[in-house]
Amino acid sequence: MSRHSADVIVRSLVDDGWVEVIEPTGSVVGRPARRYRFHATVGHVMGVDVGGHKVLALITDLDGNVVASARHLVQPEDEPSIRLAAMDATIAECLETAAMTATDIWALTVGVTGPVDSTGRTSLFSPMPGWSGVDPIGHLSDRFSCPIQVENDCKLAAMAERWRGVAQDADDIVYVLAGMRTGAALIIEGKVRRGFGGAAGEIGWLLPVRWQRSVTHLESCGSLPSGIEPNEVLGWVLAACRDGDQEAQTAVKRYVKDLAVGAAALVLALDPQVVVLGGGVSRSADVILDQFNAELEKLSMRPPEVRVSIFGDESVALGAVRLGIDEVDAHSFGERLLQPVAPRRVAG
Numbered sequence: 342m343s344r345h346s347a348d349v350i351v352r353s354l355v356d357d358g359w360v361e362v363i364e365p366t367g368s369v370v371g372r373p374a375r376r377y378r379f380h381a382t383v384g385h386v387m388g389v390d391v392g393g394h395k396v397l398a399l400i401t402d403l404d405g406n407v408v409a410s411a412r413h414l415v416q417p418e419d420e421p422s423i424r425l426a427a428m429d430a431t432i433a434e435c436l437e438t439a440a441m442t443a444t445d446i447w448a449l450t451v452g453v454t455g456p457v458d459s460t461g462r463t464s465l466f467s468p469m470p471g472w473s474g475v476d477p478i479g480h481l482s483d484r485f486s487c488p489i490q491v492e493n494d495c496k497l498a499a500m501a502e503r504w505r506g507v508a509q510d511a512d513d514i515v516y517v518l519a520g521m522r523t524g525a526a527l528i529i530e531g532k533v534r535r536g537f538g539g540a541a542g543e544i545g546w547l548l549p550v551r552w553q554r555s556v557t558h559l560e561s562c563g564s565l566p567s568g569i570e571p572n573e574v575l576g577w578v579l580a581a582c583r584d585g586d587q588e589a590q591t592a593v594k595r596y597v598k599d600l601a602v603g604a605a606a607l608v609l610a611l612d613p614q615v616v617v618l619g620g621g622v623s624r625s626a627d628v629i630l631d632q633f634n635a636e637l638e639k640l641s642m643r644p645p646e647v648r649v650s651i652f653g654d655e656s657v658a659l660g661a662v663r664l665g666i667d668e669v670d671a672h673s674f675g676e677r678l679l680q681p682v683a684p685r686r687v688a689g
Contacts, residue, residue: 351377358383381406384447385439386669388661389432390494390654391453391477393417393469393522394572396427398435399658400446403666405505409439410658417571421471425480443485448665451477452494452657454522456540461491465540468522488668494518495542496533497660498650499526502617504663506656507648511614515607515645519600520621521559521575523552525607544603555599562592579625597629601636608641619650 354360355377363376381404390397394417400409411434413427428451436442455467461478478489499516502508508516514528525542527534534541545552559565559578564586569577581589604616616637622629626649638644650656 348375351375379404384669385441385445386448386662386665387432387435387446387450388497388658388663388665389428389449389451390497390657390661391424391428391451391469392494392657393454395654396424396431397655397658398431399655399662400435400439400441401662401666403447403669405659405662405666409435409441411435411438417468418470421469421475424469424472425475428477443487446485446487448488448490448668449481449485450490450492450497450661450665450668451481452492452497452661453477454494454524456538456543457491457493458539461489465538466546488672490664490668492661492664493524493526493539494657495524495526496535497658497664498619498652498656499528499617499660500533500663501652501656501660502619502650503528503531505659506617506650506652508615508617513611513613513615515604515611515613515616517600517604517607517616517618518620519618519623521556521571522620523555523600523603525603527607527611527613529611542607544606547606550603550606551599552603555596558592558595558599563588575621576624579622579628582628583625593629594632597632598636601633601640604633605637605640608637608645612643613645616645616647617650618647619652619656623650624653 351360355362359380360377361380363378381402384403385400385408388399395412395414397412398410399407401407411431413431415424415427453463453472454469455463456465458464462476463473467473477491481489495516495518498518499514502516503511503514508514512531516526518524523545525544527542544550559574562578564581565574565577578589578592582593608616630647630649634647637647652659
């Protein structure tokens with residue numbers, strides 16, 4: 342391509358808002374080089390994590406840089422109307438913090454628990470009471486004109502790990518969300534595996550895998566204080582285990598044994614490069630990691646490297662952001678388009 346042709350194309354991208362000029366700094370001898378960069382703030386996406394204990398919303402630019410966040414607490418037993426109201430309030434607060442409106446969002450992704458079908462519903466199963474009958478896309482579409490997607494929380498967390506987390510160098514990944522609820526997601530050759538109906542990775546549905554009973558070991562820990570809140574059980578038992586409490590250590594040992602059985606089943610099926618441990622246990626990796634590795638080694642033909650997530654409870658929302666950016670890319674730079682669709686210009 343000639344210099345003139347390249348200059349015409351780049352100037353067109355600048356005029357359309359996709360690219361911005363980097364002004365030269367300091368003294369330059371001769372004709373200065375023209376420098377440009379992607380104008381990431383020309384558009385924004387939102388990722389929302391609707392979970393059992395919280396609703397978290399993030400707004401980022403098109404490079405994934407967070408510009409605003411908001412969270413509201415919910416309870417596992419909350420009915421759908423309460424959880425939807427919390428989602429609405431969290432989204433509104435996040436937009437207000439960013440000084441934006443719904444029209445400033447180019448793509449919106451919602452992460453939920455349970456396998457998500459093609460309509461955005463968790464029709465097969467959801468641990469959140471009544472949520473299987475909720476239509477998140479329909480609920481939000483009267484306020485947002487942008488593309489709206491709904492995806493399983495484990496799958497989004499796995500996307501976040503491969504995008505900016507501990508598995509950036511891996512194409513085959515087993516992600517295990519471990520805490521008071523256990524779930525998993527698979528990334529195969531760099532792509533999240535959804536399956537025919539969105540239920541890929543739901544190994545915990547198989548009772549012999551023991552994931553459905555694993556949390557009972559923590560809940561029945563003999564030294565657990567009476568009246569403790571359900572969302573505090575995991576943290577308390579792991580902290581007590583770290584401090585040498587024998588009953589807590591026994592509970593954690595049994596929990597890790599059950600956790601490793603399901604993880605090993607997925608490892609044997611996929612033969613991944615990496616297993617990523619996320620969820621609540623990721624904050625106490627020093628307590629369980631050695632035990633988990635030992636159990637996985639017993640059960641696996643080729644034990645993979647186990648890495649611990651660094652995202653805490655933001656992994657699902659970050660994965661939702663990544664999926665939103667992918668949607669913007671697909672719309673703007675799809676194979677059927679001859680050139681990028683010019684973004685809507687934002688004043689200022």
